[in-house]
Amino acid sequence: MSTEPPETTEGAEPESADGKPAEGARVSEAEAELAAQRAERERIERRKAERQEPIEAGGKLSGRAADLLAAVRAVESGEKPAAPVFEEAGPAPRRPAPEPVRRPSAVPPGEVVPAAGAVEETRGVLAQGGAPEGLAAQAAxxxxxxxxxxxxxxxxxxLRVAGVRPEQADGFARALLGSATGPDDERRGRAVTLWLLEQAALAGHTALDMSALAxxxxxxxxxxxxxxxxxxxxEGDVLVFQDPIAEAGVPAPQGDAGEEEAERPVxxxxxxxxxxxxxxxxxxxxARLVNSVPKQDGAGEEWERAAASAEGSAGELIRAVAGHGLVLHTGGEASLAEPxxxxxxxxxxxLRAWAATHSPVGRERFAALAEGAGVATVAGLLSGAEGPGRDADGALDVDLLVVLDAPQLDVEAAALVTESLPDGARLVLAGDPGVLWSVGPGRVFADLLATRVCPQVASRRPDPGPLGELVSGIGVGELNQVAAPGKEVVIVPVRDAGEAVHRTVQLVADSVPRAIGVPAEETQVITPGHGGAVGTRALNAALKERLNPGPGRFGGFDPGDRVAYSPAPGRTLPGRVTKADGEGLHLACGGEEIVVPRERVEQSVRHGWALTAHQAVGCRWPAVVVVLPGDAVQALSRPWVYTAFSRADRHLSVVxxxxxxxxxxxSEVAAKPRTTRLPVLLAPQVPAADG
Structure with missing residues (x-):
């Protein structure tokens, strides 16, 4: 690991970070209730999908209204976390949204336009309460x-409008209700309860302990x-649960277990x-996958021959999949050869076998490994824009689905994946357990690894070279110095924010292309936050000035600009501007052409020479420059460092x-805990697997 002499950093904000009845279940009131709950959740999903309507510029606003509008925009675009109520550095809300179709589209998937009359009526009420009228479309x-x-x-x-905080809603309520309102108003208490639970979801929790909520x-x-x-x-807005308290890290059993079980603490x-x-x-x-018998699609001897001809842990993976409906596979980048x-x-x-990745970049990389295999993104698979399509019963037309980047699955995406599989299908969840967890609520992959309800195959194929050695050490809590004769790893110490920006631009534009042979367009900068003197905004401005200067006539963008496009909060597609015209801003993202309408550019497109680690998950580049500004200490953790450093294929520079x-x-800062219920819910349905 070499060190360049100086040629930290200030002001960076921390990174924001349909149930089916079980197989063989009898028709019952419980099943009917599940069906009703499924219909209700579909209704909720439709309402959520409708939240993407752009809001007007609001350029003439000032004071409290301007602050409120700015806060809402910052949260919707992912620039700021909604509120650090439950401490988790993750970007704004997330859930799978349809992938862009394979032809230019002027309307983002899921776009819902409210009735003009409803918008005007809502605008009038907002104006009466001193809130930005530009929020009218979204509120409607x-x-x-x-x-x-x-x-x-x-x-x-x-408060149901993303980005609005209780103190801002209080001001709006006082303006409308006058002396008829106060902190003890039942309406306020109920609304703040829901808002707090939404903030907890943004921090990754699927539920909160009652005492923490109080x-x-x-x-x-x-x-x-x-x-x-x-x-x-x-009011039916929230649900309450009494879960048995785990003993020795294992969820306590549930169900009819006599008087002793009834007295268990909860x-x-x-x-x-x-x-x-x-x-x-x-x-x-x-549970349906674990307890089912996989479809008989080949004699055991054929599976065994395939396993015997594979190398190392790839053979173990094939054997495990041969006899089980659900299998977990762990490992780094090199281990992708095994799926x-x-x-x-x-x-x-x-078998009808498909793979699904977190991002289009990951899709293209894996497709090159698995020649001839069908590979989609998870969002595209679920939306129907990619993948094998669905059968007459609505299930995915697959016998085997391998989901890569599995740590990025939140509970909603994971539920949709499992519900979409036909009876007898096999599911493999594969990923690197050291990376950042999903930006949506839950820790599905980590929970499944901990509960051991199905076979787990750990790859014995390490990532090669000095970069692989460095990242492997980080995964076990050790930051080791590694020999890097080819300058695979370079440390660039800096003293302040200005020097950090200067050295970052120098590395991308000059040093890495000259010394390593990786051009600037294949080098990615990763930094802990969006704001401040060395956040993504400052670095992108400096990199644009050096690499692609221009007037930015279309919302600050020019042809050739690298961008990060967010079709939905929490999803990032790296790409490049190809042109701008009356239709909007034309982007090339992961081999697809996307048209972003003019009114949505500010909300969903930012420059992309520099990204946060959460935005970079699921992607890799030939060279990566990780910027660690002096005030980013609170944002750093082992998963963050592991994720940022492991995005590099050939070269890593650390400013x-x-x-x-x-x-x-x-060594000391692990992932922040998340409150989830998946282990407790699985315990009575699935026995723990051996080993």
Missing amino acids: VVLGEGGAEVLRADPWQL TALGRQGVPDSEGAVQNAIS RVLVGLERYALAEESLADGL AALLTAARALG HGVEQALPRAV
């Missing part, structure tokens, strides 16, 4: 056709936290209905301004 979508009357009757419903309500000035939660429960959890139903549906779907070998063997046996905070983060 979120609140429905009668949104104006909803706000008049309960002004705190404004404490958070107290901090928000709700005098009767228990009453607020009860009101939310009675913890009381509260969660939003949508995530509770998704997690329950996921548990049911996983590729599995797909090759499965196709040779006549280093955090001194001893880096090795300390690697």
Whole structure:
């Protein structure tokens, strides 16, 4: 590992980071209720999908209204976390959204335009309460056709608009209700309860301990936290659970187990209905896979011959998949050769086998490994824009599905994947357990690894070279110096923000192309946050000035600019601007042409020479420059460093301004815990696997 002499950093914000009945179940009231819950969750999903309507510029606003509009925009675009109420550095909300189709499209998938009359009525109420009128379109979508009357009757419903905080909703309520309002208003307590649970979901929790929720309500000035939660429960907005307390890290069993079991201590959890139903549906779907007998699609001798001809742990993976409906596979980049070998063997046996990745970049990389295999993105697979399509029953037309980048699955995406598989199909979840978890709620892959309900195959194929050695050490909490004779790893110490920006631009534009042979367009910068003196915005401005200067006539963009396009909050597609015209901004992202309408450019497109680690998950580049500014210490953790450093294929430069905070983060700062219910939900349905 070599070190360049200086030629940290200030001001970077931390990175924001349908249930089916089980196989063989009898028709019952419980099954009917599940079907009703599934229909309700589909309704909720439709409402959520409608939240993408752009809002007007609001350029003439000032004061509180301007601040509110700016906050809403920052959250929607992923520039800021919604609120650090439950500490987790992750970007804004996330859930799978349809991939762009393979032809230019002027309308983003899922776009819903509210009725003009509803928007105008909502705009009038917002103006009356001193809120930005530019929020009218989004509020009309979120609140429905009668949104104006909803706000008049309960002004705190404004909290349902992403980015609005309780103090801002309080001001809106005072303007509308005057002296008729106060902190003890039941409407306020119920709305703040839902808002807090949404913030918890943004931090990765699928539910909250009742005591933690009560404490958070107290901090928000709700005098009767228990009453607020009860009101939310009675309105059907949230669900409450009593889960057995785990012993020695293993969830306690549930069900009819006599008087002794009835006296087991429990913890009381509260969660939003949508995530509770998704997690329950996921548990049911996983149990169906684990407990089912895979489709007989080849003699055991044929599977064994395929396993024997594969190398090392690839053979173990093939054997495990031969006899099980659900298998977990762990490993780094080099281990992707093993799922590729599995797909090759499965196709040779006549199986309809597909793979799904987190990003289009990952899709193209894996398709090159698994020649001839069908590869889609998870979002494209679920939306139907990619993949094998669905059969007459609505299930995916597959016998085997391998989901790569499995740590990126949140509970909703994972539930949809499991529900979409036909009876007798096999599912392999594969990924690197060291990377950052999903940006949506849950820790599906980590929970499954911990509960050991199915076979787990750990790859013995290490990532090669100095970069592989460095990243492997980080994975076990050690930041080792590695020999890098070919300058595979270079440390660039810096003293302040200005020097960090200067050295980053120098590395991308000059040093890496000259010394390593990787051109600037194949070098990616990764930094912990969007804001501040060395965040993505500052670095992208400096890199654009050096690499592609131009007037930025179309919303600050010019042809040739590298961009990060977010078709939905939390999803990032790296790409490049090809042109701009009356239709909008034309992008090339992952081999697809996308047209972003002019009114959505500000909301969904940013420059992409520099990304955060969450945005970079699922992608790799020949060269990566990781920037660690001096004030980024609080954002650093072992998963963050592991993710950022492991994005590089050939070369890694580290612009280093955090001194001893880096090795300390690697050795001491693990992933922040998330409250989830998946292990408890699986325990009574699936026995733990041996080994």
